[in-house]
Amino acid sequence: MFESAKPLLRLALPALMALPVFYASQAVAQAYPDKPIKLVVPFAAGGTTDALGRIFAQAFSQSIGQSVVVENRPGAGSAFGIDIVAKSPADGYTLLWGSADGLAVLPAIRTNLPYNAEKDLTPITLFAAAPFVYALHPSIPAKSVADFVRYAKANPGKINYGSPGVGSVAHLATALLETRIGIKLTHVPYKGGSQAISDLISGQIEMTTTSPTVILPFVQAGSISAIAQTGQMRSPLLPNVPTMVEAGYGDFVVGSWFGLLGPANLPDGVTKALKETSERIKANPELQTQFKQVGADLMDARSIDFKAFIKDNIKMWKDVVSKAGIQVQTE
Structure with a gap:
């Protein structure tokens, strides 16, 4: 009887050993967050990225009942602040309010960044976009x-x-x-x-x-x-100014975008909780109005693979850099 049970035990053992890890992960996700979250904005206070980050932080804080503290860490075109998050513990308490500047453009024009935008961060959700x-x-x-x-x-x-x-x-x-x-x-x-x-x-x-x-x-x-x-549609702030699409350049849609990221290897449960909360607060009328006042449109990111989106943006800007003859910075 016991001999016949050994094969079953061998098959079940890996699953049994994984149970503590699974339940520990679930427990962490259920308890998260139990202390204030730091949101790093890699630009100085007063700019568009900072303004949007603060609006996001306030709405997010109200939704989760926990403080979200904005910390401005400007420098090196946003590389300094991004690197701080990339090197932080992957526990969900240090997050990045990232933008196209440091996550897509800098990787396209600099080879000496202290972080790898595709490997050293966990993309959580794409939140908003703003035309030029x-x-x-x-x-x-x-x-x-x-x-x-x-x-x-x-x-x-x-x-x-x-x-x-x-x-x-x-x-x-x-x-x-x-x-x-x-x-x-x-x-x-x-x-x-x-x-x-x-x-x-x-x-x-x-x-x-x-x-x-x-x-x-x-x-x-x-x-x-x-x-x-340069947006897909006219900004309500400038309703009389046409888009490049309307001017006859059908696929000319470009601009800055903003999203929430964490360090690499962020636990799945934490990532899911952050994304769900981020999508939920987009229904907040006050947040919608505030984002429009800053010139940004909220994005429905539920079907967007943020990681693939960043990769595609880097590729696009590298192509622009090459065609425009812009010198890639190596030092």
């Missing part, structure tokens, strides 16, 4: 994309455009415009977007790529013109 606006100084005689293309082709290299810096999403979104419509612009990198806007208003540069929120008051005042935006 191509803005011009009134000295450029263009009221539409077609006008701009004609003028730019007649004046190659004479239009100076400002960006928040080399390798920023705004920089590459303008490089994409150049390669897509066959024009040549001159890049003027700044250490932030605000100085680019100031110089655009004063006429030191002729163009910049920025967010609807930033550009809105200047468009309303007539000091800057907006010829197109």
Whole structure:
């Protein structure tokens, strides 16, 4: 009798040994979170990423009944803050409010990052996206994309455009415009977007790529013109500015995006709990309004593989970098 039972015992033993691990994982997930969560925003306070991260943190905190503390850790184009999260314990108490800048663009333009965006993080959920606006100084005689293309082709290299810096999403979104419509612009990198806007208003540069929120008051005042935006649909902040799709560039949809990530090897139960809560708070009317006021649209990420999404974005931006002849940074 006992001899005949041995094969069954051998088959059952691995499963029995795994039970403590399974139940321990379930217990951790059920108890989570039992202390405050730190949300790292890898940019300085006051910008779009920071504003959205704080709105998210407040709504998330209210939903789970636990504090979510925003910690700004700017530096190296967001690489510094991302690396902090990548090297944190995988317990769900240090999370990243990440964006396209550090998760897709930097990996496309830098080979010396201290983290691997595809391997060192656990993508939890894609939360929101924000389009860009191509803005011009009134000295450029263009009221539409077609006008701009004609003028730019007649004046190659004479239009100076400002960006928040080399390798920023705004920089590459303008490089994409150049390669897509066959024009040549001159890049003027700044250490932030605000100085680019100031110089655009004063006429030191002729163009910049920025967010609807930033550009809105200047468009309303007539000091800057907006010829197109890059979202799938028009931003409600700029209902009279057409999209690139409407301008005849059917698949020209690009912008920044924002999501929640943790360190690699985050427990499945914790990841699931964070994703479910993130999706649930998107139904919060106050959060929806606040995100729209900052110029971002919430995304239904329930069917989106965030990990694959990041991989595809890195590939896309690497292609833009190659076609635009942008030098990849190796040091």
